Amino acid sequence: MRDDALDIPSYEDMLAAHDRIRPHIRCTPVRVSDYLNDLTGASLFFKCENFQEPGAFKVRGAANAVFGLNDEQARRGVATHSSGNHASCLSYAAMRRGIPCNVVMPHTAPQAKKDTVRRYGGQITECEPSTTSREATFAQVQAATGGDFVHPYNDPRVIAGQGTCSREFIEQTDGLDSVVAPIGGGGMVSGCCLTLSTLAPETQIIAAEPEQADDAYRSFKAGHIIADDAPKTVADGLLVPLKERTWHFVSRHVTDILTASEQEIIDAMKLAWKHLRIVVEPSSAVPLATVLKNPDRFAGKRVGIIITGGNVDLDRLPWLGSA
Template sequence: MHLPDYDDVCRAHRRITPWIHRTPVLTSATFDAMTGATLFFKCENFQKTGAFKSRGAVNAVFGLDETDAKRGVATHSSGNHGMALARAAACRGIACTVVMPETAPRAKVEAVRGYGGEIVFCAPRNTARQQTLDALVTESGANVVPPYDDARVIAGQGTCAKELLEDVPELDIVIAPIGGGGLIGGTALSTRALSAHTKVYAAEPANADDAYRSVQAGQRLIEDAPDTIADGLKASLGELNWGIVTRDVDTILLAEEDAIIEAMRLIWQRMKIIVEPSCAVPLATILHNPEHFADQRVGVILTGGNVDLERLPWL
């Protein structure tokens, strides 16, 4: 498989610019005081479809030639990638099918349908997602756009950190969540190219810590059905992203479930913005590992804000 590089990120940025937002970077005196760091929040919760996933999906869809595009696209997703791919396909005028676990948040299911995507449900296991998608594609011939383990997707996600580092130079650390690894992979590519001294940290739920354990073991480990409030981070680290993580990510920090919920609620309360649980994992790790961040300038990627308002974790 082709491992993307920073040139791929730059090409992706030119391709997707007409179809995405250049999201704002916010600061918080409250969180600076709580952490002893200077934090810069890259707000992908304000992105098209409410999450960074639009970047990779648009890059993949608009990178198809006309013949391939006519076959439509398909993927598996717990929500945000499916929403992003459905919107990108609608923008190009092609069909999109999304395999989703039966436990996917209702708000995300409704959003995929709202963007014109067709949904096929499966059991809430990573293996079931892939098996269902494989069968669907064999029958339909659609182009598969994986949610994370794909060079086009990784390059698209890398445009987020590219914008952050262009807007806020001289960061000491950039931190982003890690699930399948598309975002952290793209983040590492951009950070190494634009600011070689800046460390790249990944934040992972302790209940879905396959990436952390993989690094400890020296080999990629697969977890089939982790149980975490951070539904967007349940996927195991992809093969391409494993290569980037082992080369370019400095540290993986873990967050317990209570800490994720606490951080999510704090962002709502203090910054007055909506974020989903997966989005809160980096702040949770910062709050609970202050020795890594004190006196540092830290870029924090807030990944998305697609929340089921009737199932908030603190209710």
């Protein structure tokens, strides 16, 4: 049932998104580790979205937006502001459709992120690292290009796309007691809510957040959106606040939000690299950190953890003290 005021995506929108994006994404594998199971007393399943070609789940929502455009809009392309995985995933999806993608990024963004966007054909317009500059610059770019604005998470097409991940996950695991996903703006968590509330309503949805950027946790407790100004955490994919569409899902369907400290996140990241032997970015380690921190809650359960991305600066690993 669509919520018309907010344009909230429906389960059918998620199914349509899956059909639309299937040629452009990977059905990512699920990893297990006897070692991590013994350590936690739980049966852990890790959905490896870091294995998407551009290295993050965000290709799902981006591809749904890009391939859902009509031909006329597609000619003008898409546009967004992001200094993270959404920018490269949107560029990647646009490249696959052969349409323009304009991205506004702060000039302070890491060179590696800019390089990835450009590798996928994205056009970067740099701004100052402030909200004012970003919004003004984005308005200019959008006016000049007519590109369709694809918000990193507060967009019904994006949420419907992200929802395809937990659909695969439930099918691959034959059911889970809970799914734990990191929460920043809430795009992936909203996608889980959208899909699981229909497909597996008995599965708990747990969001995992850095203590040092716990605005979703505080929003959840307060019952309304609280946005922080400039949180600082190693989990650099989780800096942004909830918006009205993701709040819609989080406030209705999330069972709980758990938090972890910076050191707990770094320890969990290293543990995942060592025992799953996959490259996981700090944001993606927050769920494992919260599971390790709350053993009584997860022991004996079938727990799905979404590894949201694997884009890391390999020259600056947080446990080596150089990050």
